[in-house]
Amino acid sequence: MDIFIQQVINGLVLGSIYALVALGYTMVYGIMGLINFAHGEVVMIGAMVALTVISMLSDSGLPGIVIALIGLGAALPVCMGTGFAIERIAYRPLRRAPKLAPLITAIGVSIVLQNLAMLIWGRNYHAFPPILPTSEHEIFGATITGLQIAIIVIAALMMAGLILLVQRTKLGRAMRATAENPPIAQLMGVDINRVISLTFVIGSALAAVAGLMVSANYSIAHYYMGFILGLKAFTAAVLGGIGNIAGAMLGGILLGLIESLGAGYIGDLTGGFLGSHYQDVFAFFVLICVLVFRPSGLVGEKVAERA
Amino acid sequence: MLEVTGLRVAYGGIQAVRGINFHVAEGEMVALIGANGAGKTSTLKALARLLDAAGGSVRFRGKEITNLVPHELVTQGIALVPEGRGVFPRMTIVENLQMGAYCRSDQAEIEADIERMFSYFPRLKERARQLAGTMSGGEQQMLAIGRALMSRPKMLLLDEPSMGLAPIMVQKIFEVIRIVASEGMTTLLVEQNAKLALETSQRGYVMESGEITLSGEASALLADPKVRAAYLGE
Structure with missing residues (x-):
């Protein structure tokens, strides 16, 4: 039983991170029908920038949480700027092009960012300095660290904030209007280029936070980490119903739980034939199942043709 | 208030609007009628900057708005009720x-x-x-x-407000259109329902194959035998 609880906790932590990244995919898709495959690299850049700053300050004597916040403070503007630049350079010129064109540039941007990161930070794994307190708490016979609690709580707060932004503010209304019908939104006076830019910037801010969380949680970061993480977050967004914000959150948490529980029990279930290193398989098994059986996702609806 | 001169709209090589001239004075309600495909909606879309004009000029309150960025139109004081409601x-x-x-x-x-x-x-x-x-x-x-x-527009553009609606709904909607117009709203009404449009408006223009073929007082157009034959089913 305590193993089960432990895997649920691990799954929630992982799922919170997936959810934050999945939001970036789903918001961009919702507003312009584009899969921004470079989004995983924005997470990676966030992790690398935060980790670099944190490593430099790790001997400064400042409290660990302050160092982490400074690292995040550095990662946020870099990621937001990257997201903004990606849209301006790679997607805006192709706004009226066939759907396949921006998909190809997305992959191109992803490769460029990966290689750029490799040139800056090298091919090595970077260890996350042990600056954060490693307090452990007992819960139903399982342990949860202070960091894990922080990840779950911060992710939940950010998601709540995003829902408030989208549902309750004028900017949120403009975003939803642009997602539903761009020409009509323009008629209302919405500068849709600005709304699209802001969507990328907000998604990238979430990615920066997720980047710091991933590198702190696994104590590691490297230039290639964005690829697989991005694919999984994309899977989470599809699982929830791409374009749907609540769906991305649900999909992220579910995917984290599926992976974590799957990895925890696959050894027992297959008599030791398959081990927990098959964890990644679950995400893509889920992706295939969703695409075959419920392409609109769990909470997504069939998108009606625009009138 | 609205001055359109030589407006042309083209889709690829096909000209939908072939250099039309019309105007709407302040506080006036003007109908633009014509058959399906005559170019009425294309005209309105060009006015509302949903389409780029291929030529000509649109002036609103003395200001050239032909090449305005679409989202700036509403701040100039023009509001469009689009075809299909949107x-x-x-x-x-x-x-x-x-x-x-x-x-x-x-x-x-x-x-x-x-x-x-x-x-x-x-x-x-x-x-x-x-x-x-x-x-x-x-x-x-x-x-x-x-x-x-x-x-709070200074001018209202209405694109086929009666399209696809039950007669009772059309009545209700036109009641409000009349109220708004009587309060002094400058209105350009594009309609396939020529009788309804001309009965509601002060002046009218008749569009055919991208050109304006007739214009005048709404009551005169209603009595015009050509209009009656072509659009009123008589």
């Missing part, structure tokens, strides 16, 4: 109305205007928190008109 289906009635007031920041006045729209269309008030996509076509048309008025 409400935001997954937003509530109130949110749709708030979108109409997107360029305004006078929160108290916006609230008051929402109440005013509810008094024009009591049906909208009953459904204030409902998603627009769940409403009937007629109710959506009411919402689209209300949303356009929320920007």
Whole structure:
């Protein structure tokens, strides 16, 4: 039983991170029908920038949480700027092009960012300095660290904030209007280029936070980490119903739980034939199942043709 | 107030509007009628900057607006009620109305205007928190008109407000259009229902294959044998 609880906790932590990244995919898709495959690299850049700053300050004597916040403070503007630049350079010129064109540039941007990161930070794994307190708490016979609690709580707060932004503010209304019908939104006076830019910037801010969380949680970061993480977050967004914000959150948490529980029990279930290193398989098994059986996702609806 | 000269609109090589001239004076309601495919909606879309004009000029209150960025049009004082209504289906009635007031920041006045729209269309008030996509076509048309008025426009462009609606709904909607016009709103009404449009307007233009072929007082057009034969089914 305590193993089960432990895997649920691990799954929630992982799922919170997936959810934050999945939001970036789903918001961009919702507003312009584009899969921004470079989004995983924005997470990676966030992790690398935060980790670099944190490593430099790790001997400064400042409290660990302050160092982490400074690292995040550095990662946020870099990621937001990257997201903004990606849209301006790679997607805006192709706004009226066939759907396949921006998909190809997305992959191109992803490769460029990966290689750029490799040139800056090298091919090595970077260890996350042990600056954060490693307090452990007992819960139903399982342990949860202070960091894990922080990840779950911060992710939940950010998601709540995003829902408030989208549902309750004028900017949120403009975003939803642009997602539903761009020409009509323009008629209302919405500068849709600005709304699209802001969507990328907000998604990238979430990615920066997720980047710091991933590198702190696994104590590691490297230039290639964005690829697989991005694919999984994309899977989470599809699982929830791409374009749907609540769906991305649900999909992220579910995917984290599926992976974590799957990895925890696959050894027992297959008599030791398959081990927990098959964890990644679950995400893509889920992706295939969703695409075959419920392409609109769990909470997504069939998108009606625009009138 | 609105001055259109030599306006042309083309889709690829096909000319939908072939250099038309017309004007709408302040406080006036003008009908643009014609058969399906005559170029009425293309004209309106070019005015509303949803389409680029291939040539000609559009002046509004003395200012050239032919090449305006689309989202700036509403701040100039023009609001379009688009063909097919174009409400935001997954937003509530109130949110749709708030979108109409997107360029305004006078929160108290916006609230008051929402109440005013509810008094024009009591049906909208009953459904204030409902998603627009769940409403009937007629109710959506009411919402689209209300949303356009929320920007406090100086001029209203109406594209086929009667299209696809039950006669009783058409009546209700035109009642409000008449009220708004009587309060001094400058209005350009594009309609396939020529009789209704001319009965509601002071002047009219008849469009055929991208050109304006007739124009004049609405009552004169209504009596014109050519108009009666072609558009009134007589």
